[in-house]
Amino acid sequence: MDKPIVLSLNNLSKYFGGLKVIEDISMEVVAGERIGLIGPNGAGKTTLFNMIAGDIKPTSGTISFFGEVINRMPNYKRTKSGIVRTFQKNNLMMGLTVQENLLLVLQRMRNKHVQWWKRANKKNYSSLFTEAENILYEWGLAEYSNSKVQNLSYGVQRQIEIIMAIAGEPKLLLLDEPTAGMSQVETDQIIGLISKLPKGVTIIMIEHDMDVLFGNMDRVVVLHTGKLIADGSPEEVRNNPEVKEIYMGKEDVIHA
Numbered sequence: 001m002d003k004p005i006v007l008s009l010n011n012l013s014k015y016f017g018g019l020k021v022i023e024d025i026s027m028e029v030v031a032g033e034r035i036g037l038i039g040p041n042g043a044g045k046t047t048l049f050n051m052i053a054g055d056i057k058p059t060s061g062t063i064s065f066f067g068e069v070i071n072r073m074p075n076y077k078r079t080k081s082g083i084v085r086t087f088q089k090n091n092l093m094m095g096l097t098v099q100e101n102l103l104l105v106l107q108r109m110r111n112k113h114v115q116w117w118k119r120a121n122k123k124n125y126s127s128l129f130t131e132a133e134n135i136l137y138e139w140g141l142a143e144y145s146n147s148k149v150q151n152l153s154y155g156v157q158r159q160i161e162i163i164m165a166i167a168g169e170p171k172l173l174l175l176d177e178p179t180a181g182m183s184q185v186e187t188d189q190i191i192g193l194i195s196k197l198p199k200g201v202t203i204i205m206i207e208h209d210m211d212v213l214f215g216n217m218d219r220v221v222v223l224h225t226g227k228l229i230a231d232g233s234p235e236e237v238r239n240n241p242e243v244k245e246i247y248m249g250k251e252d253v254i255h256a
């Protein structure tokens with residue numbers, strides 16, 4: 001049986017005043033695909049994520065999620081229906097512990113956000129606490145459960161952020177440069193974590209390093225000045241003359 005189409009972009013454009021940031025992009029993403037989204041600075045990658053996540057509205061064109069046009073759906077509803085994103089910069093509550101950060105996500109998912117979470121609520125929300133602990137254990141991060149996020153290394157913080165996105169039970173996970181600013185060891189940890197995500201989770205990841213995309217992504221999509229200029233396997237994209245031209249022959253390390 002054919003895999004369902006998770007995301008479909010049809011002639012999608014975004015203008016900021018006279019500036020065309022995304023121009024007439026059409027593409028389909030099927031369930032379970034792992035896509036690397038690359039392109040030089042200002043190519044429109046984050047803007048595309050912003051539109052898919054519902055943080056900004058397209059100027060024209062449509063975004064469909066499992067066949068339903070979601071242009072008018074607010075971002076929080078998109079999150080609830082399974083479109084979960086991470087940001088270029090950490091979006092964690094630095095003064096809270098890892099467990100507390102995770103509880104905020106779980107609470108929102110279980111519709112318990114109307115009651116503010118506090119330590120004393122452990123008795124009332126023991127199932128949420130257990131769930132948070134299980135998630136941290138499952139992903140090998142249990143040792144950080146009671147650490148304040150601000151005291152953790154940047155690499156661990158980014159891992160926690162991905163775990164929190166996963167806790168949101170995404171069907172489509174949008175990762176915005178999850179390895180930016182990381183050492184090789186930290187990058188390997190993040191990629192290891194991403195590769196362990198359930199196969200059914202569809203991923204689009206903005207990434208700057210082709211080496212990271214190779215072996216981890218099925219498909220690479222290239223944006224340049226708001227246009228989709230290449231879409232294929234990492235190998236095809238790496239050998240694409242237009243892509244090579246844009247990156248001036250630096251086909252091994254393509255910067256986002």
Ligand SMILES: Nc1ncnc2c1ncn2[C@@H]1O[C@H](COP(=O)(O)OP(=O)(O)OP(=O)(O)O)[C@@H](O)[C@H]1O
Pocket residue numbers: 016019021039040041042043044045046047048256
């Ligand atoms: N709210 C906005 N108003 C005006 N221009 C914007 C806005 N958001 C983005 N832009 C412009 O749109 C273009 C694309 O930006 P975007 O952040 O999507 O690119 P990017 O490919 O993610 O770049 P980078 O790799 O540097 O993050 C840039 O020229 C940027 O200045």
